Amino acid sequence: MTALPLDFLRATFGERLHKDVSLAPYTSARIGGPADFLIDARTSDELADIVVKLWAAKNNFVILGGGSNVLVSDKGIRGIVVLNRAKEIRFNLGDQPSVWCESGAVLSSVAHRAAAFALGGLEWAANVPGTVGGAVYGNAGAFGSDVAHDLIRAELLEESGRNWWSVEKMEYGYRSSVLKKDHQKAVILAAEFRLFNSTKSEAQSKIEQFSAKRKTTQPPGASMGSMFKNPESDHAGRLIEAAGLKGMRIGNAEISPVHGNFFINKGDTKAADVKALIELVKKTVKENSGVDLELEIELLGEW
Numbered sequence: 001m002t003a004l005p006l007d008f009l010r011a012t013f014g015e016r017l018h019k020d021v022s023l024a025p026y027t028s029a030r031i032g033g034p035a036d037f038l039i040d041a042r043t044s045d046e047l048a049d050i051v052v053k054l055w056a057a058k059n060n061f062v063i064l065g066g067g068s069n070v071l072v073s074d075k076g077i078r079g080i081v082v083l084n085r086a087k088e089i090r091f092n093l094g095d096q097p098s099v100w101c102e103s104g105a106v107l108s109s110v111a112h113r114a115a116a117f118a119l120g121g122l123e124w125a126a127n128v129p130g131t132v133g134g135a136v137y138g139n140a141g142a143f144g145s146d147v148a149h150d151l152i153r154a155e156l157l158e159e160s161g162r163n164w165w166s167v168e169k170m171e172y173g174y175r176s177s178v179l180k181k182d183h184q185k186a187v188i189l190a191a192e193f194r195l196f197n198s199t200k201s202e203a204q205s206k207i208e209q210f211s212a213k214r215k216t217t218q219p220p221g222a223s224m225g226s227m228f229k230n231p232e233s234d235h236a237g238r239l240i241e242a243a244g245l246k247g248m249r250i251g252n253a254e255i256s257p258v259h260g261n262f263f264i265n266k267g268d269t270k271a272a273d274v275k276a277l278i279e280l281v282k283k284t285v286k287e288n289s290g291v292d293l294e295l296e297i298e299l300l301g302e303w
Contacts, residue, residue: 016041017037023067031269031271035076037080066129072271074271078302105131114203116200124141124144125142128141132191136188139170226261227295231294234291
């Protein structure tokens with residue numbers, strides 16, 4: 001793909017285009033270098049319009065939502081980052097309630113708003129970081145449930161146009177989808193989730209129970225979320241602890257003393273230090289337990 005000249009980008013995207021933007025504030029770990037260009041998408045229609053134009057111009061771009069499962073390199077991202085701020089949420093009430101939300105909506109916000117409408121089904125997501133788009137892309141989950149269980153359909157932009165994909169077409173697996181596995185040329189615009197009629201008190205009670213449990217098992221502080229996928233019949237955090245790595249630091253990047261699968265930004269952390277911790281963990285766990293840990297997060301930018 002080609003890099004588009006600045007005058008073309010300004011003529012095409014106007015005030016939505018920003019140059020040399022630090023990406024650290026747009027990631028949950030608060031780590032990362034600059035993007036050459038950043039474009040805001042405030043609605044799913046704007047997101048689709050931007051992507052269609054970039055595809056037509058054959059230009060590199062990355063879509064960033066909540067930035068909760070990514071590590072952006074210190075060198076940043078060459079080309080364009082599209083910041084997905086499409087956050088509209090609409091509830092369908094009745095005997096078979098559901099919620100439609102744009103892909104930039106914060107998943108936890110959707111869950112809390114559902115509870116306020118006395119609707120259950122997404123309580124597990126009330127403390128899950130990131131956006132709907134990221135959750136649909138990676139089959140986010142917690143407390144025994146996940147997107148695959150509750151998704152009705154997702155609206156994707158493909159080169160052929162806007163299409164609704166069934167949950168079956170997403171080919172979900174543990175923290176994976178056909179989009180994540182095959183890197184298909186498609187962008188998630190919106191999603192619809194099934195809900196059920198409950199009461200405000202019951203839905204809120206479930207959220208509070210999950211929140212209390214999460215606080216006891218997951219550390220505070222700026223992080224990317226779970227660093228590694230759990231191996232079959234085991235937990236990455238247990239393997240990291242068994243390798244004696246909890247509390248290990250490189251620079252200001254720390255493996256949490258509370259949970260070994262969380263790497264915490266202790267202040268002005270470099271992505272390179274996080275990457276060095278990742279390599280240390282993979283090497284040590286392999287030597288200690290014979291397990292090859294697989295990243296749950298994605299590495300973005302120049303490494």
